[in-house]
Amino acid sequence: MLSILPLGCYGSDLENKKCITMQVTPSTVIDTGALLSSLDTPQLVDIRNVIITHCHFDHIKNLPIFSDFMLSLGGHSFNLYTTENIMKQILDHVLNDLIWPDFTKLPTKKKPTINFIPVYFDRPFIIDQTEFVPLEMNHLVESMGFIIRKGKSSAAYSGDTYSCERFVDAINSDRTVKTVCWEASFPNRLEKIAVASKHLTPELLEIELNKVKKKCDIHTFHLKPNLENEIMSDLLKIKSRMTITAMKQKKPISI
Numbered sequence: 432m433l434s435i436l437p438l439g440c441y442g443s444d445l446e447n448k449k450c451i452t453m454q455v456t457p458s459t460v461i462d463t464g465a466l467l468s469s470l471d472t473p474q475l476v477d478i479r480n481v482i483i484t485h486c487h488f489d490h491i492k493n494l495p496i497f498s499d500f501m502l503s504l505g506g507h508s509f510n511l512y513t514t515e516n517i518m519k520q521i522l523d524h525v526l527n528d529l530i531w532p533d534f535t536k537l538p539t540k541k542k543p544t545i546n547f548i549p550v551y552f553d554r555p556f557i558i559d560q561t562e563f564v565p566l567e568m569n570h571l572v573e574s575m576g577f578i579i580r581k582g583k584s585s586a587a588y589s590g591d592t593y594s595c596e597r598f599v600d601a602i603n604s605d606r607t608v609k610t611v612c613w614e615a616s617f618p619n620r621l622e623k624i625a626v627a628s629k630h631l632t633p634e635l636l637e638i639e640l641n642k643v644k645k646k647c648d649i650h651t652f653h654l655k656p657n658l659e660n661e662i663m664s665d666l667l668k669i670k671s672r673m674t675i676t677a678m679k680q681k682k683p684i685s686i
Contacts, residue, residue: 433561433584433686435612439465440652440678441659442616442630443489448656449680450489453588453612455579456480456559461588463493467500469681475500476507480558483513484590485574486520495525498534502544510546512556514565516573518547550575566601568592570629578605584686586610591653593629599642609646610686612678613639614653618661633665640671652678 438460439449450464459480460466467475475497484490494511501507511518526533526545534544550556552567552575564578569592576590576598585607589598591614602608616630625632630653631639640649654662654677666675678684 433579433581433586434683436683437678437680438469440680441656442653443656445656450492451653455561459558462490463497464489466493466497478509480510483511483517485570485572486517491521495531498544502534502537508544508546510548512548512550514573515549566597568598569595578608586612586686588612589614591630593631594639599639603644609648611647612650612652615651615662615666616653616655618658619665633662633669637669637671640673646672649673649675650678650684651675
């Protein structure tokens with residue numbers, strides 16, 4: 432069975448609402464917005480695979496500190512899966528030995544804390560018997576979504592995106608996909624901001640849902656926490672044959 436556990440599922444941090452981290456297996460997470468604040472030390476030590484969807488701060492927030500945590504344990508390392516371009520952005524602007532040390536070289540280049548494993552759009556890779564098919568999404572920076580498969584179970588995960596035909600086509604072309612995790616960052620009244628930042632509102636999400644040719648369970652995420660009530664109200668106005676629910680932190684989505 433495929434399970435996605437939202438450790439953090441919001442588009443920012445506020446009170447107990449946390450940035451994005453999705454745990455897909457005990458050793459694998461997508462993004463690191465809430466990694467250290469959501470797991471205890473033994474659970475963190477078990478994390479061996481980190482997938483980064485894109486370089487925006489809310490998605491890599493805990494990556495520097497997690498790297499330091501693993502190094503300080505003494506010789507622990509983890510695999511970081513992302514595109515070569517996204518990795519370059521992280522190295523140029525964060526792990527650049529100015530903002531934070533380059534953990535692809537520490538403690539040594541031959542035995543680094545971060546083992547970078549490049550991934551490529553539309554080319555599947557496998558971690559813990561779970562297959563990830565990276566999809567190029569429509570965001571301000573290079574960004575990945577996924578079709579995620581384990582056994583006979585599969586789900587689509589949008590990451591951060593605006594309207595994206597590639598994502599809709601992937602959902603429509605894979606008959607096993609019946610669960611979709613789809614972002615909805617802003618309320619309808621802030622559509623101009625959503626469009627400018629390449630995110631979705633409930634009204635824009637409704638347009639995307641109408642392109643899907645089958646019934647799916649939709650789980651929305653990346654809501655701005657200070658606008659959550661307004662976004663939830665707008666989500667209730669969506670007219671669709673889909674079942675639409677908002678993700679809840681620490682509540683697993685079982686597929």
